[in-house]
Amino acid sequence: MVYTVLLPAAGSGKRMGAGQNKLFLELRKVPILIHTLRAFEQDQKCQEIVLAVKKEEQAFIEKLLAEHQITKVVAITEGGAERQHSVYACLKASPSKGILLVHDAARPFIRQEVIHRLVQVAEEFGAAVAAVRAKDTMKKVENGIIQETVDRDSLWIIQTPQAFKYDVLEQAERLAEKEGFLGTDEAMLVERLGEHVHIVESTYDNVKMTTQEDLLFGEVILTKREQ
Numbered sequence: 001m002v003y004t005v006l007l008p009a010a011g012s013g014k015r016m017g018a019g020q021n022k023l024f025l026e027l028r029k030v031p032i033l034i035h036t037l038r039a040f041e042q043d044q045k046c047q048e049i050v051l052a053v054k055k056e057e058q059a060f061i062e063k064l065l066a067e068h069q070i071t072k073v074v075a076i077t078e079g080g081a082e083r084q085h086s087v088y089a090c091l092k093a094s095p096s097k098g099i100l101l102v103h104d105a106a107r108p109f110i111r112q113e114v115i116h117r118l119v120q121v122a123e124e125f126g127a128a129v130a131a132v133r134a135k136d137t138m139k140k141v142e143n144g145i146i147q148e149t150v151d152r153d154s155l156w157i158i159q160t161p162q163a164f165k166y167d168v169l170e171q172a173e174r175l176a177e178k179e180g181f182l183g184t185d186e187a188m189l190v191e192r193l194g195e196h197v198h199i200v201e202s203t204y205d206n207v208k209m210t211t212q213e214d215l216l217f218g219e220v221i222l223t224k225r226e227q
């Protein structure tokens with residue numbers, strides 16, 4: 001049960017307002033990107049990592065990898081204008097045709113148990129995504145007015161990792177590109193094939209570093225884990 005990670009890291013992180021790629025921001029003096037890479041570097045079941053980066057950031061990232069002794073990155077490819085394009089670029093550069101795990105480089109706190117469960121379910125059924133249950137009351141709103149209260153029991157918040165058999169993801173990406181379809185995650189592309197995408201229950205601390213306040217959560221999570 002081994003897997004390959006596709007790690008899109010070619011974003012700009014405008015919502016963070018850091019004026020640089022947010023993945024270079026540090027939590028406990030270590031860049032977010034390195035925290036994420038370490039989760040896979042330390043997992044024996046992770047065979048290799050494929051990174052998508054901005055061309056102008058490649059040299060700096062290679063330096064970071066060497067500095068922090070990240071050895072599993074086997075390919076660094078150029079990312080695209082949208083996240084989906086960066087993931088597709090990773091897939092094309094993947095030396096493996098086994099289980100592929102797509103993970104946002106901006107989610108540094110992913111747990112090994114969740115990764116392993118995802119790989120297991122993807123191996124059995126073809127596609128699996130990490131998700132948590134919606135905790136709050138959910139309502140559909142239009143023009144500032146509530147239209148309906150949505151049944152919370154059927155709502156899940158979708159995260160990455162998302163794990164797929166190679167053929168499933170490859171077909172989904174190819175179809176999306178052909179039809180000019182842009183999704184917000186890989187599961188959306190696979191759903192369009194009519195494939196079942198399974199949910200694997202994840203944890204609420206698998207946060208994506210998106211805005212400044214997420215950095216605060218990040219520091220707290222790291223402190224707690226070190227105790």
Ligand code: C5P
Nearest residue numbers: 008009010011081082083086104105106
């Ligand atoms: O912006 P957001 O945090 O949603 O992006 C999720 C992940 O996708 C990040 O790790 C980011 O670096 C990556 N990304 C990318 N190429 C893009 C946009 C985002 O690799 N064009």
